[in-house]
Amino acid sequence: MKLPAIVHKFSSPKNFYTMSGKLVPWFVWSFLITLVFGLYYGFFVAPTDYQQGESYRIMFVHVPAAWMSMFIYMVMAVSGGIGLIWRIKTADLMASVSAPIGAAFTLLALVSGSLWGKPMWGTYWVWDARLTSELILLFLYLGFIALQASIEDPRNAARAGAVLAIVGVVNIPIIHYSVEWWSTLHQGATVTKIDKPSIHIDMLIPLLVMAVSFKLYYIASVLMRARGEILRREQNTRWVKEVVENER
Amino acid sequence: MSASEFFNMGGYAVYVWSSYGFAFVLLGWIFISPVFTKKSIIKELKIKYRQQERQRQESTE
Numbered sequence: 001m002k003l004p005a006i007v008h009k010f011s012s013p014k015n016f017y018t019m020s021g022k023l024v025p026w027f028v029w030s031f032l033i034t035l036v037f038g039l040y041y042g043f044f045v046a047p048t049d050y051q052q053g054e055s056y057r058i059m060f061v062h063v064p065a066a067w068m069s070m071f072i073y074m075v076m077a078v079s080g081g082i083g084l085i086w087r088i089k090t091a092d093l094m095a096s097v098s099a100p101i102g103a104a105f106t107l108l109a110l111v112s113g114s115l116w117g118k119p120m121w122g123t124y125w126v127w128d129a130r131l132t133s134e135l136i137l138l139f140l141y142l143g144f145i146a147l148q149a150s151i152e153d154p155r156n157a158a159r160a161g162a163v164l165a166i167v168g169v170v171n172i173p174i175i176h177y178s179v180e181w182w183s184t185l186h187q188g189a190t191v192t193k194i195d196k197p198s199i200h201i202d203m204l205i206p207l208l209v210m211a212v213s214f215k216l217y218y219i220a221s222v223l224m225r226a227r228g229e230i231l232r233r234e235q236n237t238r239w240v241k242e243v244v245e246n247e248r
Numbered sequence: 249m250s251a252s253e254f255f256n257m258g259g260y261a262v263y264v265w266s267s268y269g270f271a272f273v274l275l276g277w278i279f280i281s282p283v284f285t286k287k288s289i290i291k292e293l294k295i296k297y298r299q300q301e302r303q304r305q306e307s308t309e
Contacts, residue, residue, distance in 0.1 A: 043254075054258035058267045065271070104278045112267040119263050221279050228286035235293055244293045 003086050011090045013230050014239045020223040027220035034213035042206035049203075058116040059203075063191075064211040066109035068218060069137055070172050072102035076144070077169045080162030090226075092158035093233065095165060096148055097225035101218055103141035110134060121185050129178035130186040133171060140168040154233060 009015065042060040049056040076098045083092035113131070114124040125131065144161050151157035179188045190199045191207065199207070234240045257264040 048258065053260060055260035055263055057257070057264055061267055061271045101278055104274050108271055108274055111270050115263045115267045115270075119260055217275065217279070221282070224279075224282040224286075228282050228289055231286070231293065232289050235296070240293070241297060244290050244297065247290050 003088075007086075008088065011088050013089055013093075013234050014237075016090045016093075017227060017230050017239075017243070020227055024220055024223050024227075027216050027223065031213055031216035031220055034209055034216060038206050038209035038213050041202075041209060046203045046206050047200060052120060055116065055119050056203075058112055060206055060210045062109060062112040062116055063207060064214040065105045065112060066134070067211055068214050069102060069106040069109050069134070070175060071215075072098050072105060072218060073137060073140070073165070073172060074169070076102060077162075077165040080158070080165045083158050084162040084166075089233070092154070092162070093226050093229055094222065095158070095161060097229055098222055099141055099145050099148075099161075101221055101225070103138060103145065105214070105218075106134065106138040106141060110138065117185070126185055128184040128186065129182040130175065130184050133175045133178050136171055137168075137175060140164070140171060144168075 038060065042057060046057070046060075048054055076095045079091040079098070080095040082088055083095060110131070113134075117126075118124050144164055147164055148157045148161045151160055178184065179186050191204065231240050231243065255261060255265075
């Protein structure tokens, strides 16, 4: 299947660089505003949990981080796949620059989960399905980063990385359903259930606001990373030369 | 709720604040680092382009 020419034109590195430069400040500001609102609501409006006391407030960073860890992996695999099939440089680029951000969110989900597990379960870590599959996700990210770093030719690096990312997608449903398929200390889904979410509305609001905030953070952050990387990858083009010469 | 009560987090202060502290440091670093990366790339490329320019001039002389 061929993509219309306009897609290629729109996604050209030069166009991407110009467009993203205009978009970054909007995402940064909306991230900061939602972050302040989410934290305020999460700490001052959300009630104390009747079972977990104040410790449950870790949820507002833990759950959005865990969602992001899976979301960014999917972005990475899909854009890697797009790069593989249609040879769109910007798609390859998005996959590569997403990896460190995804790895950071995965690490954050694991660490904040550990810090929540200690007071609630009595242990920082158990080798159950949810925790182990999330740890495997971290290794997939690190493997992707290491693999791409070890291949000099950017075309081949993108291709190898995309294949690894796509194969690793199998881990995503395993993470999601692990709490249903295997017995675990980890609690089940409370928000993404078919029927009504089993969570107090004043806890749900900050949770969702933080989730939106983290998404905006990711977009701002991935665009900033992509803009630097694009200059490096396209350094032999005339437009990059012009951009660089215009920077002080 | 007093400030000390707030920071005490019902006795879970260590866990709550270290979670948020870790998030702040990690996500902050991931956010800021591309600014420095981009600056260093631009610096490198400036040097590279200047060298290329010099070589071109030498070869035409």
